[in-house]
Amino acid sequence: MHVSRPPRHPAIDPSGSSPTGSFAVLVVRASGDETRIGPICDLAQADRIQDFLARQRHSTRPDAYGSTATVCPYDWQHEHLPLVPTEPGELRELLDDPDQGIGGLFPDVWDRLCGQMPYPQAREAFDQALAHPRSSTPGLRDGVGPAPGRKADGGSASIELALADGTRARWTVSSNDPRLDQVERLLGAPDTLIP
Structure with missing residues (x-):
């Protein structure tokens, strides 16, 4: 008995081509x-x-x-987010973007990067981007100075997460990274993250 299945991509012809x-x-x-x-x-x-x-x-x-x-x-008539660049400098700029960066609306840059490549490669590209200097003055928040109570050249905090699939993910953030505020709010322990 042959069961007919609907095409995986209804708007794309069976040969796998797109009109555009x-x-x-x-x-x-x-x-x-x-x-x-x-x-x-x-x-x-x-x-x-x-x-x-x-x-x-x-x-x-x-x-x-x-x-x-x-x-x-x-469809060029609709606005599209581009594929995530993997060059560290370009990816770093995107990570800091308020709309697409980490913490932006789903799918943010991390979601898109993980979709583009296997997790180990995405993690490596992400880590290289975080290690890349920002194009703006390092250690400054919105160009007005370091985060309250932090030195511009401060240390870093590492968080290791045990994921449901049994893998572990490690995230390191420097004290001058504005995302540290989000981590501190989530963990509720701002004094224990940065010495």
Whole structure:
């Protein structure tokens, strides 16, 4: 008995081509807001990104929970987020971006990077970007000076997370990184993170 299955990509013809020659991943959050990522030239890469982002629908992160992700033809008439650059300087700039950077709306730069490549490669690119100097004056927050109570050349804090799949993720943030404020709020122990 032969069971007919619907095509994985209803808007893409069975040969795997797109009318525009490239693809996009359409993410729809539970709120109905959409984010498109593209152009993506390779259907296999679009599938990889879609698969990773679609699995985030079960996340405890409020803006990712209940989201969907599908591959569709690239449509230049819609705004798209580009693929994440892996060059450390470019990625560093993107990490600090208020909209796309870490803590931005799903899918943020980390979500997109993990969709583009296997986790070990994404982690390596991320770590290299964090080690890359910012284009603005290091140690300054919004150009007005170091974070309250911190030296501009202070130390760093490392956090190791045990993930549900049994893997461990380590995150290191320097004392002059503005994201440290978020970590301190989450952990509730600002005096124990930075000596």
